[in-house]
Amino acid sequence: MKHTLVEKIFGNKVGHEVKPGDIITVPVDWCMVDDIMAKFCIGKFEEMGFTKVYDPEKIVLIYDHFLPSTQADDTVAFHAGDAFAEKYGIKNVHRTDGICHQLMTEAGYVKPGDIAFGTDSHTVTYGCVGAFSTGIGYTEMAGILGTGEIWIKVPETIKVQIEGKLNEGVTSKDVILRIIGDLTASGATYQALEFCGSTVSDMSVASRMTMTNMAVEAGAKCGICIPDEKTAEYCNIPYDEKIKNLCPDEGASYSKVLTYKAEDFVPVMACPSLVDNIHPVSELKGTKVDEVFLGSCTNGRLEDLQAAAAVLKGRKKAPHVQFIVTPASRKVYKEALNDGTLEILSKAGAIITTPGCGLCCGRAGGVLTDDEVVVATNNRNFLGRMGTSKVKIYLASPVMAAKAALFGEITE
Amino acid sequence: MGKIFKFYKDVDTDQIIASQYLLFPTIDEMKTHTFESLNSDFAKDVRPGDFVVADENFGCGSSREQAPGVLKALGVKAVIAKSFARIFYRNSINIGMPVIVCKDLYEAVKDGDEMELDLENGVIRANGKEYSCTKLPAKMQEILDQGGLIASLNREE
Incomplete structure (x- = not known):
């Protein structure tokens, strides 16, 4: 039987051929738990009565959504995660190193052919290196932490x-x-x-x-x-x-x-408020922009920042635009600092923040009000995600984001 | 019989429960904000035994288990949709909340109608008509029957 890449990865792991529709139990190479879900996941783990984790070296805790903390109880997540890590001998804890989905490959965890699960839907990112990875809820993650395996239906x-x-x-x-x-x-x-x-x-x-x-x-x-x-x-x-x-x-x-x-292919944007509401930028030009966000696990890497810097070099953003740049990780931040990219963006008027997820999920920074428009390089333009439910989010590439920052309106 | 609260397609998890409420200490404290951006009275109006009915792709977006969690905490008996996003679907089963795929119900009912669910036979009754719905895969039905993943795992040991 001939197999797709995902079927091959599952087949290798379970030691026999698999086909779409099969329900199989797979061993898990990597578990990623982020700060939002840590406390709940740990609670479920304890409720299940486990006394140890299946392999402390395969578990990675990453604090990224709540850094820097913005609400009074945010740090509860860190305390819960730290206590759990200490109790069960988990050494892979990242406190200010960057966004979880950037770190899982960048820091050397997930490799080609691996199977990884995470408590965040964008766990699918690690497919970039030829791994199978997907998001699950915290109760299922608690089950994996204890057993090291999970059931899955082999996808078409x-x-x-x-x-x-x-x-x-x-x-x-x-x-x-x-x-x-x-x-x-x-x-x-x-x-x-x-x-x-x-x-x-x-x-x-x-x-x-x-x-x-x-x-x-x-x-x-x-x-x-x-x-x-x-x-x-x-x-x-x-x-x-x-x-x-x-x-x-x-x-x-x-x-x-x-x-x-x-x-x-031409430059396009996902228009408010559905990710599949795609239009060529040529149809949208002239739309006035209040904020531009360059960053996230989708587009916060060095090449993204460099692409924006190439547009903005020696120029200034439009005065009325709040232009926020969030490198995806500390490593990206350092590289962009060392090669002059951050200097170009800063001179162009960007606010450069610490790596993290707060802005993308509307939890911290850059939050907007009714009828304001943001051009953002992240992955979701859901209703109310970056402020009130009347904020208009346009998802775009770093190049288009930089142009929107420069001209203060969507520009081809 | 329970009342139908009807929503459209691609209802995402941010709309079910927004990210600023996710770290509230308990699901009970979060539940008053359910569907806040779509229907701010939902949490007040819904009664135990009521149903959420939606078009395609219900629960798309994030992996937050709090989304089915708040619906269950408000007493929603089941979510019936033309289709579900996969993480929401798994999460619902894992916390013991039925998620039912039914292709024909959505167009046939309106917000505020009443319906009855016969989970065992896979039948929905509303406005004097019957609608058949898709059954769960055996593995999922087993988890749901036992009241969720925790009960199911405890039983395996």
């Missing part, structure tokens, strides 16, 4: 094949937004999205992360890219037979195949 796979070279000013964000628009917000529910073709091969791992990160916005169980030499280099592992075998079989069966030519 949708193949997304993109060939050719993207036009100047078009990024992987424009690609994934267009794909979500075509699939709709529920078009890939319960399924895997396998991204392949020369356009994806030409992308950096950082650009691929933007694509896999947003797979969940089409409802997908996971998004995945075929690991290659770039992946091996990013993960700091040899490019060996084991990685080379992590590719879909020729003739594998897919529930759907979407085929795109790279040159057909």
Whole structure:
């Protein structure tokens, strides 16, 4: 039987062939618990009566949504997490290092072929290195922490094949937004999205992360890219037979195949207030902008900041725009500091914040009021996510975000 | 019989319970903010035994288990939708709240109508008509029957 990449990963882990629809119990290589869910997850773990975790080295606690803390009880999450880590010998605790989904691959945890679960829906990001990863609730996570395994239905796979070279000013964000628009917000529910073709091969791992990160916005169980030499280099592992075998079989069966030519992609935005409400930027130009947010686990990496800096070098943002830049991790922050990117953005008038999730989920910083417009590089424009329910959120690439900051209105 | 609270498609978890309430100490303290941005009276008006009925892709968005949690805490007996986002679906079963896929009910009822759910036979009765609904996979039905994942895990040991 021929297999898609996700079927192969599951088959390798359980030691026999699997097919879509099979319900299997899989061993879990990585558990990611973020600060929002830590306290609840720990509570459920105790309620289940476990006395130890299955493997302290496979559990990663990351504080990112509440840093810096903004509400009186936010720090309760850190105390709960710290006490749990100490009690069960968990050493992988990140307190100010960055956004969980950036750190899980950047800090060297998730590798090609691994199976990872996290208490956040954007856990799908780790497919960027050819791993299976997905989000779950805190009760299920508590179960994994105790048992080291979880049941899962092997998903059908949708193949997304993109060939050719993207036009100047078009990024992987424009690609994934267009794909979500075509699939709709529920078009890939319960399924895997396998991204392949020369356009994806030409992308950096950082650009691929933007694509896999947003797979969940089409409802997908996971998004995945075929690991290659770039992946091996990013993960700091040899490019060996084991990685080379992590590719879909020729003739594998897919529930759907979407085929795109790279040159057909144009800059687009997801318009209020649905992720699949996609329009070309050319249709939106002239829309006045109150805030621009450049950051998040979707687009807060060095190449994203550099792309914005290339637009803004030697220039100033429009006076009325609140322009906020949040690097995805401390490592990205340092690199952008050292290569002058942050200086360019700062001179252009950006507020540069500590790495974290607060802004994207409307919990801390950049919160807006009725009828205000924000162009943001994150992954969700849900009603009320970044302020009141009348805030208009446009999701865009770093290039389009930088242009909106520069001109104070959406600009092609 | 329970009252129907009807919502549209792609209802996301931010709309069910917004992120600023997620760290309230208990689900009971969060539940008064359920559906705040869509219907600020929902938490006040809903009674134990009532139903939430929605179009496609109910519960899309984040992994927050508090979303099915607040609905259950308010006494919502089941959510019936044309389809569900997968994390919300799993979370609901894991906390012991029925989530029912029914393709035909949504267009046939309006907000405020009454309905009855026969979970065992997979049948919904509303306005004098019957609608069949999809049954859960055996693994999930087993977890739901035992009252959720905690009870289910405790039983395995």
